[in-house]
Amino acid sequence: MLPSQEKIVSLPQLLERVEKWRQEGQKIVFTNGCFDIVHVGHVDYLERARLLGDKLVLGLNTDHSVSTLKGSTRPLQDEMSRTRVMASFWFVDAVVLFSQETPYELIKAVQPDVLVKGDDYSIENIVGHDVVLARGGEVKTIPLVQGYSTSAVVEKVKKSN
Template sequence: MLPSQAKICTLPDLLDKVAEWRTQGQKLVFTNGCFDIVHVGHVDYLERARLLGDKLILGLNTDQSVSRLKGPSRPLQDEMSRQRVMASFWFVDAVVLFDEETPYELIKAVQPDVLVKGDDYSIDTIVGHDLVLERGGEVKTIPLVKGYSTSQVVARILGT
């Protein structure tokens, strides 16, 4: 198994890793997204998120979840491909799929120390902020790289 493949987890596997990391005193950061076409904005965001703690856990929307959120023409890459790409980054320590509309139940299970989203969100609109703050954790936003989004990349490819 390649090192990146070892980072792809089922929820039970992830919870075992989380328990181990906690016994080691690691600070756990959580974020989530579709990550359909990875671009420099994603890389910058995720690397900055990882710097907020010791381990970065990434909740990745399943194909069905992406389609419900973004429409029937998405995702452009299947979930297996998206998992492998995201797991290949040094700053991502675990990737787990979730199929729900939001990662609320996943956040509830993981109980991260830090919950992160881009600055296109406010703290009170970040799903799971209540769970993390109740436990004494932090909820943070990270400035996004202007001019980069998957929708913009798709539009450029299509020439629209």
């Protein structure tokens, strides 16, 4: 198995890793998303998120979850492709799929020290902020790289045909 594949875990496997990391005194950062077409905005965001702690856990929407959120034409890449791409980044330490519309239950299970989203969210609108703040954790936003979004890439491709 390749090193990146070892980062793709089930929830029980993730919780074992998180417990081990906590015992080692590591700070756990959590973020989530669809990551359908990865672009420089995603890379910048995730690398900055990782710098807020020692381990970055990425909750990735399943195909069904993406379709529910984004419409029947999405995702453009299947969940196994998306998990493998995300796991290949050095700054991502674990990738776990979730099928709900939001990662709330996943955040409750992981109990991260830091919860991160892009600055297009306000702290009180970040799903799971209540869980993280209640245990003394931090909720942070990261400035997005302007001009980059998956939706914009999809529209550009559509217009070029």
